[in-house]
Amino acid sequence: MARPAGTKGSDTAERVRRAALSLFARHGYAAVSMRQIAAEVGVQPGALYNHFPTKQDLLKDLLVNHMRALIAAWQAQAVAGEAPDAALERFTRFHIRYHLERTEEVFISYMELRNLEPENFDAVERLRRAYEDVLTAILEAGAAAGLFEVRQPRVTTRALIAMLTGVGTWYRPGGPLSKAEIEDIYLTLVTRSVTAGPTPPGGTD
Amino acid sequence: MARPAGTKGSDTAERVRRAALSLFARHGYAAVSMRQIAAEVGVQPGALYNHFPTKQDLLKDLLVNHMRALIAAWQAQAVAGEAPDAALERFTRFHIRYHLERTEEVFISYMELRNLEPENFDAVERLRRAYEDVLTAILEAGAAAGLFEVRQPRVTTRALIAMLTGVGTWYRPGGPLSKAEIEDIYLTLVTRSVTAGPTPPGGTD
Amino acid sequence: MARPAGTKGSDTAERVRRAALSLFARHGYAAVSMRQIAAEVGVQPGALYNHFPTKQDLLKDLLVNHMRALIAAWQAQAVAGEAPDAALERFTRFHIRYHLERTEEVFISYMELRNLEPENFDAVERLRRAYEDVLTAILEAGAAAGLFEVRQPRVTTRALIAMLTGVGTWYRPGGPLSKAEIEDIYLTLVTRSVTAGPTPPGGTD
Amino acid sequence: MARPAGTKGSDTAERVRRAALSLFARHGYAAVSMRQIAAEVGVQPGALYNHFPTKQDLLKDLLVNHMRALIAAWQAQAVAGEAPDAALERFTRFHIRYHLERTEEVFISYMELRNLEPENFDAVERLRRAYEDVLTAILEAGAAAGLFEVRQPRVTTRALIAMLTGVGTWYRPGGPLSKAEIEDIYLTLVTRSVTAGPTPPGGTD
DNA sequence: TATGAATGAGGATTCATTCAT
DNA sequence: CATGAATGAATCCTCATTCAT
Known part of the structure; x- marks a missing residue:
């Protein structure tokens, strides 16, 4: 059950998911900005687009x-x-x-x-x-x-x-x-x- | 003289209410702009603020x-x-x-x-x-x-x-x-x- | 030295002057709105235009x-x-x-x-x-x-x-x-x- | 390699400062809009906010x-x-x-x-x-x-x-x-x- | 991957002013 | 004279997104 080799890398996508989940739940999708998500992740907004196209x-x-x-x-x-x-x-x-x-x-x-x-x-x-x-x-x-x-x-x-x-x-x-x-x-x-x-x-x- | 008391002409507030209700229901409060509501009512955005302060x-x-x-x-x-x-x-x-x-x-x-x-x-x-x-x-x-x-x-x-x-x-x-x-x-x-x-x-x- | 007959009337213009003076002095002409002046006078904005054209x-x-x-x-x-x-x-x-x-x-x-x-x-x-x-x-x-x-x-x-x-x-x-x-x-x-x-x-x- | 340290390219902030200075001096802070400043700098208004938060x-x-x-x-x-x-x-x-x-x-x-x-x-x-x-x-x-x-x-x-x-x-x-x-x-x-x-x-x- | 700066559009709200009543 | 509602334009600022570095 060891983690497959190559899965080591950046977990940024997962941290984005979690931040977005929490923010969407609290404020609603339309009321949450990509900037807020980025801030929660500790990253600049542009970086989100490396993981999710929109x-x-x-x-x-x-x-x-x-x-x-x-x-x-x-x-x-x-x-x-x-x-x-x-x-x-x-x-x-x-x-x-x-x-x-x-x-x-x-x-x-x-x-x-x-x-x-x-x-x-x-x-x-x-x-x-x-x-x-x-x-x-x-x-x-x-x-x-x-x-x-x-x-x-x-x-x-x-x-x-x-x-x-x-x-x-x-x-x-x-x-x-x-x-x-x-x-x-x-x-x-x-x-x-x-x-x-x-x-x-x-x-x- | 049959006009019911209190019905002094402008029913704009009521039309705003109805437009907002319908738009909020369809798209959500955060996703609806005052501009959209005004357009639905057939009025300029600023006019909404005569009836609802925010x-x-x-x-x-x-x-x-x-x-x-x-x-x-x-x-x-x-x-x-x-x-x-x-x-x-x-x-x-x-x-x-x-x-x-x-x-x-x-x-x-x-x-x-x-x-x-x-x-x-x-x-x-x-x-x-x-x-x-x-x-x-x-x-x-x-x-x-x-x-x-x-x-x-x-x-x-x-x-x-x-x-x-x-x-x-x-x-x-x-x-x-x-x-x-x-x-x-x-x-x-x-x-x-x-x-x-x-x-x-x-x-x- | 009695006040000339006919000068009795509304002193609104004078109250507008005083409100504007005080507000302009405190906040500056550009930063003061006609609405603020009207509020200070206790009148609706439109009423100002009966006394000063702009x-x-x-x-x-x-x-x-x-x-x-x-x-x-x-x-x-x-x-x-x-x-x-x-x-x-x-x-x-x-x-x-x-x-x-x-x-x-x-x-x-x-x-x-x-x-x-x-x-x-x-x-x-x-x-x-x-x-x-x-x-x-x-x-x-x-x-x-x-x-x-x-x-x-x-x-x-x-x-x-x-x-x-x-x-x-x-x-x-x-x-x-x-x-x-x-x-x-x-x-x-x-x-x-x-x-x-x-x-x-x-x-x- | 002669570029002075700290001069990393974009001098937009400085150009914003200069445009704002000149406009504020001529028309007053309250009378100058961020749009005017942006236009003077040759940039969209939103870009100003990358350099000055308000x-x-x-x-x-x-x-x-x-x-x-x-x-x-x-x-x-x-x-x-x-x-x-x-x-x-x-x-x-x-x-x-x-x-x-x-x-x-x-x-x-x-x-x-x-x-x-x-x-x-x-x-x-x-x-x-x-x-x-x-x-x-x-x-x-x-x-x-x-x-x-x-x-x-x-x-x-x-x-x-x-x-x-x-x-x-x-x-x-x-x-x-x-x-x-x-x-x-x-x-x-x-x-x-x-x-x-x-x-x-x-x-x- | 991530950054920082930019865009172009649009956000809520306020503005001076007008006008029928 | 004053009101209340409206206009049309402008306000500051934020948005999702892009892109050179």
């Missing part, structure tokens, strides 16, 4: 790599052939844990989509869709197995992911709840919401 | 007024003394309906918070908190009445509001689902998630 | 009126046929006293000349020249009478007026010296400087 | 450097231990000569003080005070030696410096008087004014 490429790099890493992390956790209810728990816990550990990446992934040029936007959307497919598949498998009751798997997927991802907007380390407690609370919400239960009072159709 | 004040005006209008709209719908389950349905349907009708206000209210200067941020946060209190109170009343099972009303409030508000990020008029169907689907998710049901596999550990 | 006219009004008032004040003090040495003292004391009482007018009269458009500049310069003529005449009369020794009356006039006027740049009421003491000190400097005395070491070479 | 810094640079150069120039001329009357002549001639050669720097040094922000103003005032100290020391030494009669050395210093510096406000090369003649005239005025002579008629009363 500011837009820097944003795309961050968003695409985040989605790729997210998907790869899930794949490392997923257990093939697992029962849908166990898979839903695994996914829920994974999603919360991962999103609480990468709040900056998560934040800009949801906030800066509109600042991507169309081509880059599409690339990220394809990856996002691939990630959503994971949950949709679990929901559909659970419904097929009679474990879950899900009317619109795609809609439900988005509703649940919005709910789970939302945790990052208010969670702060050191708050009254541990990450484990948060996981449990959200898991309960998720599980119940896809399990046949009391029909809501007004329920139309 | 760009920041324009943003604050939009966010504060949105939150005030949201709260006022709920108060016009709320039924005092209603049973918690009926109130939950009323709130859920109201929230979705309102948020599907004001997608731009909703969007910037969640996206541009970080672009508010601290004082303005606090003002908006107080209003947001007041709105969340509505749902928290319903959940607590329902739990007290034995209708709901809610472990952390504050956390659950945020989780549900994130889920419900998220609808605006993907809903597009003319899509396969009507607003009424969407209301029903989300209502089911919400209701189940706060109703005692099957314990999730992993339990509370 | 900002430039306001400056010209202040400078021209200052020079006219200065000359008129001297004429009220001057004693026809007075001996040159007594006249020099009278002039010196008058100049210092007047300039210590109108520091703002004096200041802008020397500072803002270059901000006058050519026509207005010429008008002020003619008045300034008329005032300088007073001292020049005294010096020339004194030289003719053998009381003074003055090589270049015009140059000397300017040197002495620069010296005397300079008092306003450092005098502050409440300082260690009274106005009377200052008058005396400067009078001594002036008198000696035009009186035949010890030849300076380096002579005329 | 317009204010440019002004401060000019005033501080002028005062430093003035003091250094005097120090290069001063003769330690010289008799006070000779020193007064040396100082007077030096001051006039220097001020006639640097009319622009002198002019803005007296005109633009009020446009300095407090911190910068204080820095310049300290230097000005240091320069005044030179003349004050000469006057005091001369008074102690019985050569001069000076009532208030500090006040007299300011009066004489105002007189001497004022020469720049009317002197134009090519006029009827040579610089040497002007030096002589002013030297006579200065010398007499600090030398015991005829008491002015009105005395001290």
Whole structure:
């Protein structure tokens, strides 16, 4: 597992990525200048262009790599052939844990989509869709197995992911709840919401 | 003489508000220039400053007024003394309906918070908190009445509001689902998630 | 001596003059905006244009009126046929006293000349020249009478007026010296400087 | 290899200084725009900011450097231990000569003080005070030696410096008087004014 | 790779002035 | 006379980007 020879070199690109990530998360892509990023890295603005051809490429790099890493992390956790209810728990816990550990990446992934040029936007959307497919598949498998009751798997997927991802907007380390407690609370919400239960009072159709 | 009092001619401020709302929603506060807003209104940039002293004040005006209008709209719908389950349905349907009708206000209210200067941020946060209190109170009343099972009303409030508000990020008029169907689907998710049901596999550990 | 009928009305013009005088003196003509002047007067910017057609006219009004008032004040003090040495003292004391009482007018009269458009500049310069003529005449009369020794009356006039006027740049009421003491000190400097005395070491070479 | 150390190519900063000096002297700091300066230098406005962080810094640079150069120039001329009357002549001639050669720097040094922000103003005032100290020391030494009669050395210093510096406000090369003649005239005025002579008629009363 | 200086465009805001009311 | 809203131009300064060194 030794680092491949030749990877020794300048880690400037990585330091640029980290500075940009942090600044974009705090102030937003449009509000952050290349000068600010350069200052954070400790380099002159021109030097950034040795590593990323444009500011837009820097944003795309961050968003695409985040989605790729997210998907790869899930794949490392997923257990093939697992029962849908166990898979839903695994996914829920994974999603919360991962999103609480990468709040900056998560934040800009949801906030800066509109600042991507169309081509880059599409690339990220394809990856996002691939990630959503994971949950949709679990929901559909659970419904097929009679474990879950899900009317619109795609809609439900988005509703649940919005709910789970939302945790990052208010969670702060050191708050009254541990990450484990948060996981449990959200898991309960998720599980119940896809399990046949009391029909809501007004329920139309 | 039928002119309503206070409507003294120039509605430029209102047109500025609308142009800014639409542009901020599409491109983000930081990415929109006062020039662009002025052009949309059909006025010279300097004229904007007769109505809003700074760009920041324009943003604050939009966010504060949105939150005030949201709260006022709920108060016009709320039924005092209603049973918690009926109130939950009323709130859920109201929230979705309102948020599907004001997608731009909703969007910037969640996206541009970080672009508010601290004082303005606090003002908006107080209003947001007041709105969340509505749902928290319903959940607590329902739990007290034995209708709901809610472990952390504050956390659950945020989780549900994130889920419900998220609808605006993907809903597009003319899509396969009507607003009424969407209301029903989300209502089911919400209701189940706060109703005692099957314990999730992993339990509370 | 009753005020002529019809002069009762709005003193806005006078309040504008005073606000402009004070602001120009403190910050300079170019650095003061019509808005600032209007704010000081307690009026909207547009209202200024009912009294002065342009900002430039306001400056010209202040400078021209200052020079006219200065000359008129001297004429009220001057004693026809007075001996040159007594006249020099009278002039010196008058100049210092007047300039210590109108520091703002004096200041802008020397500072803002270059901000006058050519026509207005010429008008002020003619008045300034008329005032300088007073001292020049005294010096020339004194030289003719053998009381003074003055090589270049015009140059000397300017040197002495620069010296005397300079008092306003450092005098502050409440300082260690009274106005009377200052008058005396400067009078001594002036008198000696035009009186035949010890030849300076380096002579005329 | 003959390039003097430190002369690494771009002398833009110096050209900016010179353009700003000339423009400030002619029109006043507040009335000159960075665009005008840039145009005079032959560069885009933004380029100025590679050399001076703000317009204010440019002004401060000019005033501080002028005062430093003035003091250094005097120090290069001063003769330690010289008799006070000779020193007064040396100082007077030096001051006039220097001020006639640097009319622009002198002019803005007296005109633009009020446009300095407090911190910068204080820095310049300290230097000005240091320069005044030179003349004050000469006057005091001369008074102690019985050569001069000076009532208030500090006040007299300011009066004489105002007189001497004022020469720049009317002197134009090519006029009827040579610089040497002007030096002589002013030297006579200065010398007499600090030398015991005829008491002015009105005395001290 | 990195620097420092430059460009050309555009940022928010302010300006003197005008004018209908 | 005064207001309030508007104009059109200008303000200082910052931007992403380029490029010779």
